Amino acid sequence: MSSSRHRSTGILAVGGGPANLSLAALAEPIGDCAVSVVESRTSVAWHPGLLWGNSRLQVSSVKDLVSLVDPRSRYSFLNFLHEQGRLYRHLIANPHFVSRKEFDQYFTWAAQLLGAYLDERVEAVEHDGTRFVVQTSRGRWFADHLVLGVGQVPCAPAFTKTIDSPALWHASRHLDRGLPVEGKDVLLVGGGQSGAEVALDLISGRTGLPRRLTWVTGRDGLSPLDDSPFANEWFNPSYVEYFHALPEDQRAGLSGRQLGAIRGVTQDLLAQVYKRLYELDYLTTAQFGHRLLAGVELSGLAEVPDGFRGSLLDTVSGAEQEISADLVVLATGFRAELPAFMEPLGGRLPISGDAYEVERDYRVRWDGPDANRIYVQNGARRTHGVGDPNLSLASWRSATILNSVLGREVYSLKDEDITLSVA
Template sequence: MTHAEPSRPLDLAGIGIGPANLSLAALAHPLPGLATAWYERRPGFHWHPGLLIEGTTLQVPFLADLVTLVDPTSDYSFLNYLRHQQRLFPFYFAERFHSPRAEYDAYCRWVSERLPGLHFHHHVEAIRWNAEHAVFDIDFTRLDEDGEATGVGRAHARNLVLGIGTEPHIPEALRPLTETATAPVVHSADYLDHRERLLAADHITVIGSGQSGAEIFLDLLRARPVGAERLAWLTRSPAFAPMEYSKLGLEHFTPDYTRYFHALAEPVRDELLAKQWQLYKAIDHGTLAAIHDELYRRSLGGAWPDAVLTPGVTVRTAGRMGTHQFELHLDHAEQGGRSRLNTGALVLATGYRERPLDPLLTALDPVIRRDESGRPRVDAHYRLDLAPAVSGTVYVQNAERHTHGIGAPDLGLVAHRSATILNSLTGEERYPLPERTAFTTFGLRPTGARAVVEQRFVTEEVGHITSR
């Protein structure tokens, strides 16, 4: 059930409809007696439309869809999507383990169009706890096709889930360049919308060495004339480093590791996150190989391509030089030197930050318990730690990296997190979850179900030895 009766509050209201809440909506839909609704200010589902560059693929296997790793029989699986598109045999013969990004976007949009209870063009303005009726009051504005307000409304829910996602991050030194539009300064999130304008510039600089930066640099490189590429690629990272993609390394994106990470002390978690950048901020091996192959191809005539790739560089300050030029003041960490770079266009592949929850939860601020750094505490079931005066629950999705680790934004854990939330919400094991998901034992004191299993193993072994 997805629509609540007017006199009955929702069991769960979702704010934001990205992959995380879309997964939760898909898994909640078949559960009987559960009243849900989902609100999103955008006109429809779109997943990073500015980065759907031709030929790019997901960095997770197709099994990491919205539902399969929890319920392979779901109507909302990727394979069922292919069946409805009459594309199962082509997919089978393509032997793809990683599907194209554009196909993942189309799949999610297909799911969103089949699920009831999804309210696009609804901008949630405020959330308050209504102690008298023991519900959350959700105030929203309805929007038209142009994003203009057409009316207001209010919903009531016993529980909330916030899946408001991330927003593009622009470093402080580069923000002044975005204030005028005489020359293109584009965050990678909007790359495709501005691609032709970027290519018209005499010189283009890409800043940032994650997967997006690499894909954009490769796309620009392929589009520029041989010998007149006029490209620069800069990053503060010490190298254009490959993503850790070994099978045991990938076990950092399992529920086992999430449980281990959550049980660590806050200072240890913060220190770990800073060290693990190569697990999730580096570049796919295939993309690095394609960049090198393209650069090598362009050197076959004997000349080096006009492309500068420099790691270990920080933009200290930046300014405009006339109408169509920028000047970047650069620091090199290892050399301790400084330099300048003039360029005609900038692509800021500088990543994303979690959207802050505070503006949406202003009225709840007094009851939200926080850690030593002022961040909301999130328990193992993705619930905000609230004062006892609030009997309702607020779940969060992709806003808990500081408590759950690098797997928080990973698509491979979306379905498992959704199932954990639904099991917690209903107080029943609606979706049975595996006790163990990794061969690696993280730490000397296993946590959760893994601890029970391994303690049983130790007890049995001790008993066996004693009987001998």
């Protein structure tokens, strides 16, 4: 494709994850709202490095790209199953949950129908006074509005970033970077959902059994995810409205108290890991040892001729110990990052901490004309609450953005009923 290719659109959605696929799907039946989705990767695969065959979706399948806003949309998960000719078999095979792999197939199907532009990396965003000018690896776009849905990036301790070794990887790359672990000493860092998923894979025997697994988490223990009904009400649009209206200091304090709803491990997965460790300890002859250390952080790591030498800090006692390992997996989560391609706009976008200033309708504050707006998806947890990155709010947030762009109520976003009393 020629680098001189110029294309024009009403809304350029940068990032082909579920958030922007939802936006494009809801915009598709609106006659005066053209949305073009560009994605830097060659597919819209959903966390492919963590996409085990038995991984379960942690929310209802009704919380798809569109259904909570437009249940009659052709882009619903139910319609995907119908068009694939597997609706009845799906209902029989999955009476209690949906696999993440099947939702990944659904997202790929939606992206194809919506004509998402894959393998197109955004390099720079500028404004010519009347429109956004977006330079990509495949040409140039002119857009009235931008919607940034670039997601989060893997987070890792600073001292690991200078190590370039195939024996060290982030959990997000586990399935495509993971090496055979047979007879190896493995250090796993991180006690959240992805850490537990990696742990179960390491001890499953899929690529052999480690000689020893040392699993450390800086948290007090392997805590269960708070998936209780009242905690789930934090993912209700009415609660998001309440949260956004609070003063900033109150929002920060409240977010800290609600982390259990997004940072724990599902009860089912904890039970699977515990059961497998029991089997390895008592019901097999496997030469396998393990240590699970809570309240312990990886405080240093260096590559040595025979693998890695690390330092573990006990956050309670302050004591440190050294550890050696052949392989290291960092299940250390993700963090929001301001995309480098927005740098040409420089100081035109106020930054608060490590995030943009975001309005109630997900509009990013900037000093340009109101006829050209910037919106953000999955980047407003500080202003919109712990539910911001969750699929539960994807369609509602997309509809909110579309209503804002068009200046009219295309989608009726009624005040949702909620049990928790909010002012």
